[in-house]
Amino acid sequence: MESKGSWTVADAVDYNGLPADKSKTGGWITAALILGIEVVERLSTMGIAVNLGTGALAVATKLPELRPPTCHHGEACTPATAFQMTFLYIALYLIALGTGGLKSSISGFGSDQFDDKDPKEKAQMAFFFNRFFFIISMGTLMAVTVLVYIQDEVGRSWAYGICTVSMAIAIAVFLSGTKSYRYKKSQGSPVVQIFQIIAASIRKRKTELPQSIVYLYEDTPEGLRIEHTDQFRMLDKAAVVTEGDFEQTLDGIAIPNPWKLSSVTKVEEVKMMVRLLPIWATTIIFWTTYAQMITFSVEQASTMRRNVGNFQIPAGSLTVFFVAAILITLAFYDRVIMPFWKKWKGKPGFSSLQLMAIGLVLSTIGMAAAAIVEQKRLSVAKSSTQKTLPISVFLLVPQFFLVGSGEAFIYTGQLDFFITQSPKGMKTMSTGLFLTTLSLGFFVSSFLVSIVKKVTATSVNGGWLADNINHGRLDLFYWLLVILSGINFVVYVICALWFKPTKSKDSEEMEKGKGFSVEDC
Template structure:
């Protein structure tokens, strides 16, 4: 039994939005064109730094060893973890449009700062060619560098949780046509920014490595300016949803109310009245129906006494009585946790190629022919090519062909995609370990710092890393988004990037643990030396592969049960998760 109220919380904050009549005409692929254009330029800029940051810090700041790895991984992780703050600001105060705009401006200033460190020699330590005698940067030089990285991380925190969510806002997912377009959007979103990444990893990285770091960082700075201009040009085509207050605070209220009403026995009686006020369709297009998954949380919405409501039908204590909508929103977040944990395992593998993959390339034969030298960061192109090739084949060839032959949509399920991605991550680390073992042996055999082994031997591990992203990352991003109502899509984006950040932090933690554990009693640690030939990076890769096997078992026998092969059941404006998802969650019920 549900108690309905037409009142709305006065604490909800709003921004000026597109009028209802305009909103119906806005959105769709016309708006997506501007969003993808903005995303492509932004990714071109950010990835041209991410792909080559390790090389830049190694060659221009004379950093190396554990400190270098920590700077890169912690910055990468911070860029992603700030997505949570960006999601809160977006959902509670600014809305996705303004959060994206301010995030882009912060990134522009940050990239400009990094460009200055490359253009002004005084902002860096003196150039050096011998790692053992290189002068380290001074404290204030590190501060300037970290300031630029902090601004970039702050900008990423605003852009990453909102870009995908803002694109998803342009479709009506209450219809089958809208849901199909949303899935296509995910694929084309990944495809478009992957093309931008390949441009960044070829043209921009080549300029940085072989022509000028200053020019190489000025290019992404201009690209960020272009992304802001494109985003603003498309302003009138967007559907802009109003912020509705912090969902995280609502979740805290649900937990508080559930604890306060923990003695309520829902199984004894079915006559309980649940607080379910009417929602504003413009603010909350999808009204969530009460489900029996995570049943202990339902206690937060039970009306035990009429005194819990005021004369306007509003809770007198919002920390003791919550709406069904608030309860179900928390359930949506709790329901993705098992898959979220598995996602972190995949992202640990993907993180290796941005650091150790590039370091391997630095100590390999980079020449193709007598004159052409391949920048190590170019190897990331193979990951992007593999990802783009798979998405193009799947979207443009596989799906149309399957419709013609089978007379139905034979899409690969999310569960199958994620499982395949985990397998690819294991193979990636095994291959990386084999190549590193061969690289190290050949360098020691020839007594040289740089191995005569061609950098082309890194191709398989980078291709497998790209396929890990093509299968697992795309599917995980889609899973997080479709499991959330429209009002929580920024949260879905933040959770996705939070898993990336934890993957980076976990990678840094594993590196430091291995460094300490293997360096005891005066022994040479597996990791940490500036010279990879003195390390045992191959052993490290095999350890990560072993963790991937554990992740595969975990997903196959546990987390995969939370990824339903069915679509969400949508009726009018109400949404209820399918019975499979509910049954898997009942084990947590009170």
């Protein structure tokens, strides 16, 4: 007969603070509720609205007092008042606040619904990350098609109102599972813990490490301990017991001062976060190439023939191919690759490091395809005097598809990696670290554009990135990104080979699929 402990999750509690019962909490039912609120969040975000901000925007676009009068063609427009602008900015800041709070915690909370020490639930967690991004992409698809159409043809107040109502329903559904979720107890601020260990190790920098790790301080319960590693030995000094490391409580009990002494497990948790940084740094370039798909590629499309019969495709609507590529790739991976890989290799799918590697390769190929298409487009532009060039916009589909497929792989890989390879108490922080790769990728893109414009522009022409792309050399800028992406991939592989996952004391040895080795290639 199975013990009672096998039916509970060691590091999770239920709504009442009791050990979480696997039969009553967590699993796919609660994960589905979390996925539900995420699809609506993406619908709202991509429709330029989310959470409380959608309500404010809906009101601002409907009430005459909160918006300037309609501006008709040929008439002077009445500017918005200070009050109207203030209300608008409040709505936009609410959007940013809501998105930041949701994005940094939703994926971590979703993974908390699965027990990584249970082989069955651990496999389900891998499927969760894949479906998580699929759901996000579904929300994006609805936003760039249905919601954009409503904004343009019906009215913005209707679109924002739909977002508000959808979010309200999603929140109600999400809260309905309150008593069924698994919760992880708060373990204090991870930032404070990191600074405590750094401070303690610096304070003891002249202290020699003991010959055996058994002499290092450890007060973590046996089942929750993390196996000691030999990397970053300097940090181990924070776990060396020295005089003055303990303080007396009012009850006369000696407890360690966290700024002077930390346990081996806490030191290893900080090491885990440090190990994430090389992978974090080498995935930023993907989002730099991604930025080109929603900027320069759309500008390319605006100069090309976009007619399908009597209908002209809006240049911005080509992102539908981008989202479609993501959905097709995720569905193919989920239904074809994962079952095949499990049958052949005995693993539920590619490792997170392999997924990110595939994403980086696809984005590099996508940029090369974009450069080749741009060379063709420029050759047509030189021999044509028409505003709309006699070249089909569908030539851009391969670059959208390749980078879109790359996003499907790298996003799910990053999500899995930064959650499963981070300490349990630092999941939200590591998720935030992952999300910074997106924003930094766009910053790097802006920086590169500025540098290239400054270096290549002359008094005669606008350089590679001229205001009129027909007079520039966007293809050379794309080739530059191909070179940078190729160099970055080599560095990524080196970092991935160096990376070693941390093992818990009571867990089985992590399967080889979770590491990146020559065998995995």
